[in-house]
Amino acid sequence: MANQADTPQSAPPFRVIMFADFICPYCYIGQERMEQLARDYDVQPIWRPHWLHPETPPEGAPFPHNVERARATAEWLKEMAPEKAACMRLPNKMQCSFFAFEAAEFAHDRGRALPFTSAVYDALWVEGKDIARMATLQEAAARAGLDAEEMGRALRERTYMERAMNAVAASRAAGIRSTPTYILGRTAIKGWHYYEVFQTVMEKQGMLPRTQSSTRRG
Amino acid sequence: MDIQAATTGGRTCAVGDRLSLCAREISVKLLLRQYIVDPREVSWKSGQTEGITFQCQVFLSGADGGPEALRFRFDPCPRVYAHMHLTSQFQLLLGGTMDFPKATMKLRPVAVHYADHNLPYGPFSTGEGHDMLVLHPRQGGLVTMADRTARRQIYLAGRQLVGMDREREWLPAAGLEGVRCKFLLPPGSGPQAIMLECPCNCVIAAPVPTFGRYEVVLSGSAVFSGKPVEAPGLRYVAGDEEPTPIRCGPAGASLILLSFDEDAMAGGLGDDQLSRSAAEAIERAI
Numbered sequence: 001m002a003n004q005a006d007t008p009q010s011a012p013p014f015r016v017i018m019f020a021d022f023i024c025p026y027c028y029i030g031q032e033r034m035e036q037l038a039r040d041y042d043v044q045p046i047w048r049p050h051w052l053h054p055e056t057p058p059e060g061a062p063f064p065h066n067v068e069r070a071r072a073t074a075e076w077l078k079e080m081a082p083e084k085a086a087c088m089r090l091p092n093k094m095q096c097s098f099f100a101f102e103a104a105e106f107a108h109d110r111g112r113a114l115p116f117t118s119a120v121y122d123a124l125w126v127e128g129k130d131i132a133r134m135a136t137l138q139e140a141a142a143r144a145g146l147d148a149e150e151m152g153r154a155l156r157e158r159t160y161m162e163r164a165m166n167a168v169a170a171s172r173a174a175g176i177r178s179t180p181t182y183i184l185g186r187t188a189i190k191g192w193h194y195y196e197v198f199q200t201v202m203e204k205q206g207m208l209p210r211t212q213s214s215t216r217r218g
Numbered sequence: 219m220d221i222q223a224a225t226t227g228g229r230t231c232a233v234g235d236r237l238s239l240c241a242r243e244i245s246v247k248l249l250l251r252q253y254i255v256d257p258r259e260v261s262w263k264s265g266q267t268e269g270i271t272f273q274c275q276v277f278l279s280g281a282d283g284g285p286e287a288l289r290f291r292f293d294p295c296p297r298v299y300a301h302m303h304l305t306s307q308f309q310l311l312l313g314g315t316m317d318f319p320k321a322t323m324k325l326r327p328v329a330v331h332y333a334d335h336n337l338p339y340g341p342f343s344t345g346e347g348h349d350m351l352v353l354h355p356r357q358g359g360l361v362t363m364a365d366r367t368a369r370r371q372i373y374l375a376g377r378q379l380v381g382m383d384r385e386r387e388w389l390p391a392a393g394l395e396g397v398r399c400k401f402l403l404p405p406g407s408g409p410q411a412i413m414l415e416c417p418c419n420c421v422i423a424a425p426v427p428t429f430g431r432y433e434v435v436l437s438g439s440a441v442f443s444g445k446p447v448e449a450p451g452l453r454y455v456a457g458d459e460e461p462t463p464i465r466c467g468p469a470g471a472s473l474i475l476l477s478f479d480e481d482a483m484a485g486g487l488g489d490d491q492l493s494r495s496a497a498e499a500i501e502r503a504i
Binding site for chain 1: 297300317319320322341363366367369370372374
């Protein structure tokens with residue numbers, strides 16, 4: 001039995017899903033929550049795309065000029081995620097995230113979606129790279145332990161295009177309206193939150209951290 | 219200064235929260251509780267918390283289990299830390315500025331910021347001339363979100379609502395000649411905030427305040443149950459009976475009515491550690 005207390009063995013695995021877009025700074029700092037949950041609980045978080053700006057062409061588009069908004073966002077990030085904010089670069093254009101969604105499907109099939117999506121966020125928000133470029137996605141793939149050449153072929157042949165489109169449509173059909181949105185079992189968490197909120201939601205649904213569950217099993 | 223002593227001076231009437239049972243209908247009727255505060259009768263005191271300095275008037279301390287109403291004038295501060303209170307709350311911005319970076323929310327007077335109990339908000343900054351009322355149905359305490367244990371008590375489904383005077387249109391108030399109204403938080407959003415601009419000696423009969431309502435004088439003066447009150451004085455009413463109508467003063471009055479909904483019944487200070495810390499934090503601050 002896993003760490004879900006008082007649940008029959010036949011119960012389906014506990015769902016942890018994050019609906020996100022790489023171009024959302026709150027998703028970037030919110031990705032850490034998925035990594036923490038994967039580390040602390042016996043769950044396999046799933047990253048699902050929610051396409052915020054489908055109108056953005058592959059080469060990107062200028063940001064609406066809003067210096068004040070950018071400054072306010074930077075201030076908030078500095079307060080809530082000081083370590084990440086210290087390393088963050090705000091991009092100089094709106095980037096197209098769809099190719100990265102296709103690449104995430106590729107990574108998902110190989111069980112490396114979480115490290116791959118984290119690597120894509122780092123490429124955009126730390127290194128300031130364009131995630132619509134093949135080279136950027138291949139570098140992220142290599143960092144996540146994936147075969148970069150194989151991913152390159154899949155992207156060139158648009159092997160995952162339809163699946164990525166379907167995933168985007170499914171997110172909208174599921175009523176997702178903002179990013180990040182997390183689904184933890186029966187509970188939705190909208191927007192960035194403290195990790196303790198996630199822990200509380202997990203534990204209210206009977207999910208115990210690995211340390212406690214192994215103690216109980218032992 | 220003793221909080222209770224400061225509060226007693228401003229409170230003129232507390233009917234109490236006796237229950238009247240109607241046996242046949244098996245219903246519980248809450249008698250009206252009413253508190254009236256004239257700011258001229260409440261002294262100012264200086265306070266500080268986490269490096270934030272301010273002046274404060276304790277309109278209602280909530281020490282008797284009743285409402286808690288505080289007036290703050292924060293010195294300009296670039297960062298008021300993220301925090302929450304254990305009851306629902308209206309913040310009524312009367313002067314200066316409050317900027318919340320997360321949603322690029324920039325409050326300018328007259329503005330209402332509502333948060334459900336245990337819902338964190340902030341950080342925010344305050345600008346020159348800041349003046350606001352912080353209004354709770356009961357004592358709400360103060361919980362910094364730096365407290366990791368407290369984060370476990372966050373009310374995930376909590377609502378945060380904002381309404382600003384400058385973003386709403388005046389409408390004629392139905393059935394009230396010469397009165398204009400503005401819905402800062404319109405009916406249907408749960409908690410409500412309605413501004414009223416009333417001519418001299420106008421009489422306003424507000425509905426039954428089931429979950430509690432603050433009636434604040436924004437400008438001019440008003441008479442609540444025979445007591446004249448100047449801006450930003452207030453009355454808090456709660457119960458299943460209609461309170462006495464509000465009579466506007468000889469120069470008219472602008473009022474804002476801030477009505478709580480069911481969330482006012484939730485949360486509050488208990489005997490747990492978080493409540494004790496929250497109560498201590500607000501006591502230390504003011």
